[in-house]
Amino acid sequence: MTDLPTDLTRATAAVLAEALASKTISSVELTQAHLDRIEAVDGAVHAYLHVDHEGALAAARGIDDRRSSREALGVLAGVPIAVKDVMATRGLPTTCGSKMLEGWIPPYDATVVTKLREAGLPILGKTNMDEFAMGSSTEHSAYGPSHNPWDLERIPGGSGGGSSSVLASFQSPLATGTDTGGSIRQPAAVTATVGTKPTYGGVSRYGLVALASSLDQAGPCGRTVLDTALLHAVMGGHDPMDSTSIDAPVPAVVEAARRADVKGLRIGVVKELGGEGYQAGVRSRFEESVQLLVDLGAEVVEVSCPNFEYALAAYYLILPSEASSNLAKFDAMRYGMRVLPEGVDAPSAEQVMSATRDAGFGPEVKRRIILGTYALSSGYYDAYYGSAQKVRTLIAQDFDAAFGQVDVLVSPTAPTTAFKLGDKLDDPMAMYLNDIATIPANLAGVPGMSLPSGLAEEDGLPVGFQILAPAMQDDRLYAVGAALEGALTDRWGGPILDGIPDLPSAGAAGSSNAKGA
Amino acid sequence: MTTTHQADAVVDYDEALSRFDPVMGLEVHVELHTNTKMFCGCPTEFGAEPNSQVCPVCLGLPGALPVVNEKAVESAIRIGLALNCEIASWCRFARKNYFYPDMPKNFQTSQYDEPIAFEGYLDVDVDDGSGGTEVFRVEIERAHMEEDTGKSLHIGGATGRIHGADHSLVDYNRAGIPLIEIVTKPLVGAGARAPEVAKAYVAALRELLRALDVSDVKMEQGSMRCDANVSLRAKTGEPTSAEQLAVPLGTRTETKNVNSLRSVERAIRYEISRHAAVLDSGRSILQETRHWHEDTGVTTSGRVKSDADDYRYFPEPDLVPVAPSRELVEALAATLPEPPAERRKRLQNDWGYSDLEMRDVYNAGAAELIEQTVAAGASPAAARKWWLGEPSRRANEEATDLVSYAAGIGFTPATVAELDSLVRSGRLNDSMAREVLSGVLAGEGGPTAVADAKGLELKQDDGALEAAVDVVIAANPDVAAKISDGKVAAAGALIGQVMKAMKGQADAGKARELILAKLQ
Numbered sequence A: 001m002t003d004l005p006t007d008l009t010r011a012t013a014a015v016l017a018e019a020l021a022s023k024t025i026s027s028v029e030l031t032q033a034h035l036d037r038i039e040a041v042d043g044a045v046h047a048y049l050h051v052d053h054e055g056a057l058a059a060a061r062g063i064d065d066r067r068s069s070r071e072a073l074g075v076l077a078g079v080p081i082a083v084k085d086v087m088a089t090r091g092l093p094t095t096c097g098s099k100m101l102e103g104w105i106p107p108y109d110a111t112v113v114t115k116l117r118e119a120g121l122p123i124l125g126k127t128n129m130d131e132f133a134m135g136s137s138t139e140h141s142a143y144g145p146s147h148n149p150w151d152l153e154r155i156p157g158g159s160g161g162g163s164s165s166v167l168a169s170f171q172s173p174l175a176t177g178t179d180t181g182g183s184i185r186q187p188a189a190v191t192a193t194v195g196t197k198p199t200y201g202g203v204s205r206y207g208l209v210a211l212a213s214s215l216d217q218a219g220p221c222g223r224t225v226l227d228t229a230l231l232h233a234v235m236g237g238h239d240p241m242d243s244t245s246i247d248a249p250v251p252a253v254v255e256a257a258r259r260a261d262v263k264g265l266r267i268g269v270v271k272e273l274g275g276e277g278y279q280a281g282v283r284s285r286f287e288e289s290v291q292l293l294v295d296l297g298a299e300v301v302e303v304s305c306p307n308f309e310y311a312l313a314a315y316y317l318i319l320p321s322e323a324s325s326n327l328a329k330f331d332a333m334r335y336g337m338r339v340l341p342e343g344v345d346a347p348s349a350e351q352v353m354s355a356t357r358d359a360g361f362g363p364e365v366k367r368r369i370i371l372g373t374y375a376l377s378s379g380y381y382d383a384y385y386g387s388a389q390k391v392r393t394l395i396a397q398d399f400d401a402a403f404g405q406v407d408v409l410v411s412p413t414a415p416t417t418a419f420k421l422g423d424k425l426d427d428p429m430a431m432y433l434n435d436i437a438t439i440p441a442n443l444a445g446v447p448g449m450s451l452p453s454g455l456a457e458e459d460g461l462p463v464g465f466q467i468l469a470p471a472m473q474d475d476r477l478y479a480v481g482a483a484l485e486g487a488l489t490d491r492w493g494g495p496i497l498d499g500i501p502d503l504p505s506a507g508a509a510g511s512s513n514a515k516g517a
Numbered sequence B: 001m002t003t004t005h006q007a008d009a010v011v012d013y014d015e016a017l018s019r020f021d022p023v024m025g026l027e028v029h030v031e032l033h034t035n036t037k038m039f040c041g042c043p044t045e046f047g048a049e050p051n052s053q054v055c056p057v058c059l060g061l062p063g064a065l066p067v068v069n070e071k072a073v074e075s076a077i078r079i080g081l082a083l084n085c086e087i088a089s090w091c092r093f094a095r096k097n098y099f100y101p102d103m104p105k106n107f108q109t110s111q112y113d114e115p116i117a118f119e120g121y122l123d124v125d126v127d128d129g130s131g132g133t134e135v136f137r138v139e140i141e142r143a144h145m146e147e148d149t150g151k152s153l154h155i156g157g158a159t160g161r162i163h164g165a166d167h168s169l170v171d172y173n174r175a176g177i178p179l180i181e182i183v184t185k186p187l188v189g190a191g192a193r194a195p196e197v198a199k200a201y202v203a204a205l206r207e208l209l210r211a212l213d214v215s216d217v218k219m220e221q222g223s224m225r226c227d228a229n230v231s232l233r234a235k236t237g238e239p240t241s242a243e244q245l246a247v248p249l250g251t252r253t254e255t256k257n258v259n260s261l262r263s264v265e266r267a268i269r270y271e272i273s274r275h276a277a278v279l280d281s282g283r284s285i286l287q288e289t290r291h292w293h294e295d296t297g298v299t300t301s302g303r304v305k306s307d308a309d310d311y312r313y314f315p316e317p318d319l320v321p322v323a324p325s326r327e328l329v330e331a332l333a334a335t336l337p338e339p340p341a342e343r344r345k346r347l348q349n350d351w352g353y354s355d356l357e358m359r360d361v362y363n364a365g366a367a368e369l370i371e372q373t374v375a376a377g378a379s380p381a382a383a384r385k386w387w388l389g390e391p392s393r394r395a396n397e398e399a400t401d402l403v404s405y406a407a408g409i410g411f412t413p414a415t416v417a418e419l420d421s422l423v424r425s426g427r428l429n430d431s432m433a434r435e436v437l438s439g440v441l442a443g444e445g446g447p448t449a450v451a452d453a454k455g456l457e458l459k460q461d462d463g464a465l466e467a468a469v470d471v472v473i474a475a476n477p478d479v480a481a482k483i484s485d486g487k488v489a490a491a492g493a494l495i496g497q498v499m500k501a502m503k504g505q506a507d508a509g510k511a512r513e514l515i516l517a518k519l520q
């Protein structure tokens, strides 16, 4: 195994887990190193919305104690993690990047969080995100955007840009994400990190503040394919609290990542997810990775999924429809923000509700609530929501047909590298197009992964490579991903993330990076 | 508290029926008495400390997810089967979206176009107009599963209603309790008997649900709630004539808060009279919800319902479809109690009641009470007499139903059987027993204790009775002769005089025996 680096924050979770198991390091030492790193760089990155120094150290101490008393512990016990702020954490603020939930402390843990705690991962804090996971840049966070550690002027992807920038700036070795249309994979792509959207139902949704229930899926984020697999194994599995959770064992993702083998595998390049509209450097890095897979012994063919063309349109009807209903609960009655309307004596519940929703939701959230409310209205339902569901069926059929021919599908994760903060904020359509390659997997419920495939020649920024597999075959993502990661490490002379520039320390650049209005 | 309402004009009921044909639709909500709520593990006990039976799921906290209560699904299927419905082999829940403070998620998880049960019927007995009984078939459109809302309590103000209240409190204990909504098709052809049919239907449904043991069906506690839709159309012939049935339906109103059997009948009767007055005046009926006021016996206008009411239903993405297997449905069918119509026939036969007597028993909701009373040793005739007498009258007076009234004061079938045994043993005669009953209903104790306390006991001195009989026979030679000729019915006149002479402190049965023995 790789040697433990002097700077513990640079190590992979797999290496740290071994060092902890052999008591070369303690979890307190490791957790403290990350808290120090957060202190030094997060002023510039703004990846965390909340850092739990005491809680993280207490959990680390607990794990160290249990290890001293020779208790059997999970593989990742003692390795700290950052949790996306969409997941309910008992006793820790959970805002979803919204003013609406400012100050809300959930009385319960999401199932995923329970699993993390049971597996002994100290929670460093909660990561930034677009408000209620609506966005591809974190610019829709009510608490300000996170910055891409590759270039602080650029977006770290979204909605999980907090988690991706935490990883790329070494503020945590692992993070959680949720992916409704690409919110794990696209941030991974633009920061040269790894992220997986598991099969729908593979990881519990209980305790995830819902965006679009039929699309949302929690998943693991890491800096390597193996780290991501280790976290996937902890997060996954059946949950009786989630009716849509699949009652089957987690696919053997860790074994697949260690096997890292594509010999004889049939890989399909999706014709519709590439070409026009994709940045030149994205295309060349993608083609190069495909060639590496061929060199490793895979058989590559082109596959057509003709209905993917309608995926974005269907997605932007289904998502807002479900979101408009899911977000109805934010009514100032029981928790979160409460705003009294101005100039109204003894306002009614309805007036308080209305004033609160007006003040508490940002423009993107309002846009989608309005879209969804419209699409579900009687007289429009069949034309919008109904048609979108039909498209969804067609897309699932495209996947079925494709997986009849090949074992996995591949494409670039996102059409471009990270764009500049503010560039697409006023153009929702341009923002939505970021997810064009990731959305089909959510519509069909199949698993997908993004891993770095190098840097684009024209801007020196990371490019993501997407792998898609049939439902409950998540292990294939890891076999292919790890094999490609190995070949790319050879090709680039080390992990692609090693090329990241050093960050200014201790918040020196904090204010200068604030984006212009 | 009494409230005054702007009185609406009404037309005399019979007059209304001479010009209009009423059509009804009944929606009954039934709370299932499962141990846990519809989508979470919270208990469902009635009357617990406010907000003590809640969790992230039924409070709709961000991130919480529902999981279907299998027991509730089974109850829904059993109700569907008992109502002769088809059971869906695959159906989904749907979200009904609207904002209300007592609804934690601001949508109600319900069923929309895919109910668990559909296309059934329930036969109810009604008066055939000439003292007999005939069957009216109430067609059931659907029975579907949903969750109850929380309960708002409006504090301050005079009426307990939201208008004029200072503030409101919400208790979420009820939020998420499983509900079954049973919806009839438009009930046509009932004519003037419409209110009676409605009452008989709700009574029969309650009987059925009680027999299924799926709900407490306590209307006064809200575990069974009825909304009554009423519309009128021009009368063109007999209620069931083809000519009449072809007339298009009028605009309907939906009367809420109809929470006793008696109210069902009264509220529908009132709405028919009110609709007739509106239509007579040349105005049209506003499609709206109406509130029934038990105290004043009128309905008042609630929310105007329009076609713009849009709940934006869509399939609930947080729940997988419900797909009961054939085997499960068959297994549940095997657990159904005796079908109500057969049961009724059997009971009538066992008890020897006439059609009319049996209908009165059912309309009073007393069948089960009588069954238990007979099981406790009373004669069927006595059981019917006591239950349909004073207790029914008082239940009516208190605007509740007999079962609830009796349960409320601890008046049980065993109490009635005890009363009957005191009569049969000869300790009490009929008028004494009535006095004892009043005492029991007033909470003075059980029948024996009350009789003891009041010193009620028939004189067991047969000598005094015999002497009185002799005096009365001697004073009425004509009547005595008739009895001697075999006209036994004439004995009644003599019995009355004997009882009068004894100041009521005698057993009329014994007096009759003595008279007959002496004269035959």
Ligand SMILES: [Zn+2]
Pocket (backbone or CB within 6 Å): B037, B040, B041, B042, B053, B054, B055, B056, B057, B058, B059, B176
């Ligand atoms: Zn609950």
